[in-house]
Amino acid sequence: MTVRRDWLTALAFLAPALALLFTFTHYPAIQTLIDSFWSTPRGRRAAVFVGSDNYARLMQDPVFLRAMVNNAIYAAITIPASIILALVMALFVEGRIRGRALVRMSYFTPTMLPLIAVANIWLFFYLPGFGLFEQIRSAFGLSPRNWVGSPETALYGVSMVTVWSQAGFFMIFYLAALNTIPPSLREAAAIEGCRRWTFFRRVIWPLIMPTTLFVSVNATINAFRTVDHIFVMTQGGPNNASMLLLYYIYEQGFRFWDTAYAATLTVVMVAILSVVGIGQFFLLDRRVHYR
Amino acid sequence: MLRTFAASAALALGLSSAAQAVELEFYFPVAIGGPATQIIDELVADYMATTPGVKITAIYAGNYPDTLSRAITASRGGRPPQLAILDAPDLFTLLDEDLILPWDDFLSAEEMETWVGGFFPAFMQNSQTAGKTWGIPFQRSTPVIFWNKDAFAAAGLDPEVGPATWDEMVEMAKKLTLRDASGKVTQWGVRIPAQSVWLPSGLVAANGGEMSSEDGTQAYFNTPETIGAIDFLAALSRDHGVMEPGVLDWGATPRAFFDGQAAIIWTTTGNLTNIRKNAPFPFGVGMLPANVRRGAPTGGGNFYLFRGASDEQLAEAVKFVQWATAPEQAAKWSIATGYVAPRPEVWETEVMKDYVREVPGAVVARDQLQYTIRQFSTYDVLQVSKAFNDNVAAVIAGEKTAAQAMADAQATADAILAAYRK
Amino acid sequence: MSSIVAPVRAFDPDRALIHLGAWTLAILWILPLAYAVWTAFHPSAYETRFDLFAPLTLENFIRAWNAAPFGRYYVNTILLVTMILAVQLVLCSLAAFAFARFEFPGRNLLFALVLVQLMVMPDILIVRNYATMARLGLLDSILAIGLPYFASGFAIFLLRQTFKTVPRELDEAARVEGCSWLGLLRRVYVPLARPTMLAFGLVSVSHHWNNFLWPLIVTSSVETRPLTVGLSIFATTDSGTEWSIINAATLITSGPLLIGFLIFQRQFVQSFMRAGIK
Numbered sequence: 001m002t003v004r005r006d007w008l009t010a011l012a013f014l015a016p017a018l019a020l021l022f023t024f025t026h027y028p029a030i031q032t033l034i035d036s037f038w039s040t041p042r043g044r045r046a047a048v049f050v051g052s053d054n055y056a057r058l059m060q061d062p063v064f065l066r067a068m069v070n071n072a073i074y075a076a077i078t079i080p081a082s083i084i085l086a087l088v089m090a091l092f093v094e095g096r097i098r099g100r101a102l103v104r105m106s107y108f109t110p111t112m113l114p115l116i117a118v119a120n121i122w123l124f125f126y127l128p129g130f131g132l133f134e135q136i137r138s139a140f141g142l143s144p145r146n147w148v149g150s151p152e153t154a155l156y157g158v159s160m161v162t163v164w165s166q167a168g169f170f171m172i173f174y175l176a177a178l179n180t181i182p183p184s185l186r187e188a189a190a191i192e193g194c195r196r197w198t199f200f201r202r203v204i205w206p207l208i209m210p211t212t213l214f215v216s217v218n219a220t221i222n223a224f225r226t227v228d229h230i231f232v233m234t235q236g237g238p239n240n241a242s243m244l245l246l247y248y249i250y251e252q253g254f255r256f257w258d259t260a261y262a263a264t265l266t267v268v269m270v271a272i273l274s275v276v277g278i279g280q281f282f283l284l285d286r287r288v289h290y291r
Numbered sequence: 292m293l294r295t296f297a298a299s300a301a302l303a304l305g306l307s308s309a310a311q312a313v314e315l316e317f318y319f320p321v322a323i324g325g326p327a328t329q330i331i332d333e334l335v336a337d338y339m340a341t342t343p344g345v346k347i348t349a350i351y352a353g354n355y356p357d358t359l360s361r362a363i364t365a366s367r368g369g370r371p372p373q374l375a376i377l378d379a380p381d382l383f384t385l386l387d388e389d390l391i392l393p394w395d396d397f398l399s400a401e402e403m404e405t406w407v408g409g410f411f412p413a414f415m416q417n418s419q420t421a422g423k424t425w426g427i428p429f430q431r432s433t434p435v436i437f438w439n440k441d442a443f444a445a446a447g448l449d450p451e452v453g454p455a456t457w458d459e460m461v462e463m464a465k466k467l468t469l470r471d472a473s474g475k476v477t478q479w480g481v482r483i484p485a486q487s488v489w490l491p492s493g494l495v496a497a498n499g500g501e502m503s504s505e506d507g508t509q510a511y512f513n514t515p516e517t518i519g520a521i522d523f524l525a526a527l528s529r530d531h532g533v534m535e536p537g538v539l540d541w542g543a544t545p546r547a548f549f550d551g552q553a554a555i556i557w558t559t560t561g562n563l564t565n566i567r568k569n570a571p572f573p574f575g576v577g578m579l580p581a582n583v584r585r586g587a588p589t590g591g592g593n594f595y596l597f598r599g600a601s602d603e604q605l606a607e608a609v610k611f612v613q614w615a616t617a618p619e620q621a622a623k624w625s626i627a628t629g630y631v632a633p634r635p636e637v638w639e640t641e642v643m644k645d646y647v648r649e650v651p652g653a654v655v656a657r658d659q660l661q662y663t664i665r666q667f668s669t670y671d672v673l674q675v676s677k678a679f680n681d682n683v684a685a686v687i688a689g690e691k692t693a694a695q696a697m698a699d700a701q702a703t704a705d706a707i708l709a710a711y712r713k
Numbered sequence: 714m715s716s717i718v719a720p721v722r723a724f725d726p727d728r729a730l731i732h733l734g735a736w737t738l739a740i741l742w743i744l745p746l747a748y749a750v751w752t753a754f755h756p757s758a759y760e761t762r763f764d765l766f767a768p769l770t771l772e773n774f775i776r777a778w779n780a781a782p783f784g785r786y787y788v789n790t791i792l793l794v795t796m797i798l799a800v801q802l803v804l805c806s807l808a809a810f811a812f813a814r815f816e817f818p819g820r821n822l823l824f825a826l827v828l829v830q831l832m833v834m835p836d837i838l839i840v841r842n843y844a845t846m847a848r849l850g851l852l853d854s855i856l857a858i859g860l861p862y863f864a865s866g867f868a869i870f871l872l873r874q875t876f877k878t879v880p881r882e883l884d885e886a887a888r889v890e891g892c893s894w895l896g897l898l899r900r901v902y903v904p905l906a907r908p909t910m911l912a913f914g915l916v917s918v919s920h921h922w923n924n925f926l927w928p929l930i931v932t933s934s935v936e937t938r939p940l941t942v943g944l945s946i947f948a949t950t951d952s953g954t955e956w957s958i959i960n961a962a963t964l965i966t967s968g969p970l971l972i973g974f975l976i977f978q979r980q981f982v983q984s985f986m987r988a989g990i991k
Contacts, residue, residue, distance in 0.1 A: 009894055010815035017808035018823065020864035025830045028841035035841065042387055063681075085738075092735035099736075105975060106739035109746055112971045114923040114941045117963040120948055121745045124760075124956050127543050128535055146537030151688045164742065176985040196727055217831075225836045228925040231945065237486070238538040238684035246837065246926075253840040254930055255356060256674050257363065262840045270833055277832030352933060353946045361933040364852060542954030550761050569757065 035263035054264040067243045075223035077159040082219050085167040090174030111169040119229035122161045148234050151241035158242045161229050170215045177211040217280050312346040313607045318375035320358040330627045345607050366390050373600040374608045376592040379417040380668035383507035392596045393423035397609045410633050413660040426593030428633035432561045433587050433656050434493050441572040442554040453577035460580045464533035467554040480533035482553035484541040488667045488676045490557050493579045494520035496586025502667040508711045510675050513701035522693035525686045538684050560656035561629045576652030578659045585662040631656045670711040678703035753961040760956050773961035782935050786943035794921045797859040801868050809872030810898045830866030857931045875909040876902050911984040922970050940966040
């Protein structure tokens with residue numbers, strides 16, 4: 001009997017959170033899948049079952065394919081770059097350098113600014129001719145470049161902003177991890193004349209592995225959901241050069257009001273994230289054992 | 292939470308005063324930074340002061356896409372506005388969503404002739420389809436060119452005369468493009484920001500073409516006129532070297548002008564006030580240059596009447612719009628914002644004449660109206676525009692030829708519009 | 714430590730390099746903000762001309778403040794982040810407690826379903842959630858912005874980890890004294906989990922203060938828009954972009970959060986360490 005009462009208590013504790021979770025995560029995920037087999041209802045025309053039409057359209061949609069490729073590049077740039085920079089920043093700031101508080105503040109500040117706001121600042125930086133970025137380039141004798149207005153560079157320009165805005169956030173996690181490394185280890189290493197790099201590779205890197213995994217999960221999620229700056233800087237252009245999946249979902253769903261197609265795109269997104277999630281779950285699982 | 296509370300409070304208030312006043316909700320979009328919000332509030336307040344029994348709530352709803360979204364969602368949710376100013380090319384979207392009513396149903400034959408007939412015909416092109424009038428022009432504009440007179444003088448050109456034709460523009464722009472010792476360009480001859488369909492359609496018009504059909508089911512991309520226009524646009528950087536390469540930012544265009552980065556810019560007449568205030572040099576205003584003919588699109592927003600309102604509300608909404616477009620109000624609005632006053636009679640008022648004396652550039656946009664084509668407008672206008680914009684960007688980037696790109700854009704557009712051709 | 718390494722450090726080329734690297738990166742990283750501050754305090758004519766003696770002005774702030782209802786946006790954002798955090802802490806503590814301390818059938822399955830949200834976040838399910846909000850009649854409300862984020866998988870995960878470290882003896886003692894489960898959670902578990910809650914709270918507040926896409930979609934009026942959406946609308950113009958005013962507006966919108974975090978930087982890092990998020 002007591003066991004049963006425990007169950008009820010547990011249920012009561014869980015119910016509110018789970019109800020909301022199901023309503024806004026699981027139910028919409030499933031409903032999105034269903035929606036993807038129907039057409040978009042318009043003012044004069046109701047939705048009809050169209051089978052896999054939306055998926056057929058997807059496979060032939062050059063913008064979608066472009067968005068997939070772009071998102072892969074975007075992930076391939078922002079994930080490693082943010083992690084490496086975050087670690088470097090943490091190592092810098094953790095050491096005894098002059099003006100440590102100021103340096104840490106500089107690294108961390110971008111994280112606190114809304115991406116939508118800094119996008120305007122960066123847009124200005126990238127402006128050919130008079131942007132600050134350009135003035136630096138011209139000081140080195142390089143000719144002006146239309147960074148976000150050219151298909152070859154737009155995606156990189158946008159990626160750079162993402163890295164800039166999130167590296168400082170990840171640094172905090174690394175700082176917290178580095179702080180737990182006992183000073184005695186460092187002293188021992190110093191006495192033995194161990195070089196910094198060796199010390200880092202042999203001692204620090206293995207110890208902060210769990211943090212790296214945690215940060216990489218976050219960076220991966222962000223590579224799919226960080227699109228705020230696209231709204232200001234490129235709107236996915238020029239010629240879809242900086243089109244990312246989530247921005248395309250927004251454009252189809254809330255600019256073109258093609259909700260069925262947007263649902264189909266969402267299904268793809270959820271599928272990708274599920275695969276990535278399951279993969280990382282196994283990595284995280286190792287981490288839990290590690291602790 | 293708060294919103295619900297506010298809504299119920301408003302409802303309670305509304306019920307108590309419903310007996311006395313007809314209430315109207317009116318959505319309007321304005322680019323903030325300008326004085327437009329204030330003027331609209333003033334206009335609404337003035338109207339209510341002189342017309343007891345009407346209560347108009349002006350709701351500032353963001354830019355055009357935001358306002359359209361809001362109007363669509365509010366209508367689907369059963370609480371449509373009675374009146375809204377929306378982008379003129381949104382006409383077919385509004386028809387497709389079945390949200391708007393024709394003005395013809397609320398006007399007498401005489402009013403149709405004198406009032407509706409009294410707007411510049413150029414502005415009515417995007418307001419009428421299938422024999423009905425759906426939009427009443429209000430905040431309308433057209434693109435013009437601005438040129439830097441100092442830069443013209445320095446290049447040995449007559450500062451008082453802007454380019455009248457494409458060839459003249461290229462010739463002048465060549466003289467205006469300045470390079471430093473290392474070959475880096477310090478001043479470009481011309482700047483045409485081609486992020487959206489609007490300015491490229493000015494080139495198409497000058498090349499003798501049209502962009503879309505009256506019924507909104509045809510886009511004219513794969514035509515010799517459009518292909519020629521887009522090729523000319525790309526050639527400005529590619530062949531003539533007088534325009535900065537890449538797709539140029541619309542918002543940064545005035546800044547580029549002020550800073551001497553570009554000597555001739557293409558932009559909206561709505562920038563007149565901004566440029567007058569901020570340009571550190573004398574400047575000229577002119578119509579878009581001609582090729583086979585003069586031509587430009589129109590732009591901006593119309594008043595639309597929404598379904599779901601009572602007859603009483605609709606009658607009051609019509610009266611308000613008639614008042615707002617009357618000479619005195621329209622002149623005030625035009626002078627404060629830089630939008631083109633939509634009726635010839637407005638230009639005959641004393642205030643307007645004084646304004647023109649002070650700012651001669653203001654008449655350029657009006658005079659250009661005799662040459663304009665219909666602003667690009669179709670069903671699913673945003674999707675079709677995207678097909679065009681993406682392909683124009685591909686031409687500018689040198690990834691496609693103009694002919695190839697416009698054929699691709701046409702194929703995409705036809706696939707989208709096929710559903711609407713019956 | 715310093716006494717041992719000090720003699721070596723005097724001629725350490727590594728250290729010089731580290732200083733150089735750290736400072737170069739710091740300057741690069743702060744440059745955009747520095748630029749924003751500089752333009753915000755100078756007339757717009759100096760947007761592109763860096764002149765040390767350019768006149769200082771507050772006009773950009775005044776114009777930005779007058780041009781858009783930032784006061785109202787502030788109220789909305791503060792209501793939003795407070796509401797989200799308060800509900801998250803309550804609901805997720807309850808759920809995490811159940812996962813950490815009760816045995817019941819299907820526990821692992823349910824927990825796995827919670828973890829799903831770490832990957833499939835509400836930020837992605839915008840199309841369907843918008844339809845849900847429309848059906849609930851909640852479109853254009855502050856509640857609608859927060860609702861999908863109330864049950865946070867991340868918070869449940871973190872708090873469960875923390876709760877599991879609480880020694881069982883503590884709750885048995887409390888139970889013997891006649892403490893209810895709820896009382897136990899409140900008096901024993903929540904106080905012990907305070908660092909975790911603080912760390913989570915900071916992440917939650919900064920995330921929702923800066924969140925943009927979902928609020929953009931569900932709000933459409935001044936009464937509900939948070940600062941980010943207000944700012945984006947403010948920055949979209951039909952005519953020319955005025956960076957000095959936009960930058961002033963940027964500082965207005967992020968100023969308080971920025972200052973708050975700069976002041977509490979140390980506590981921020983420490984709470985992360987104590988929370989075991991690493």
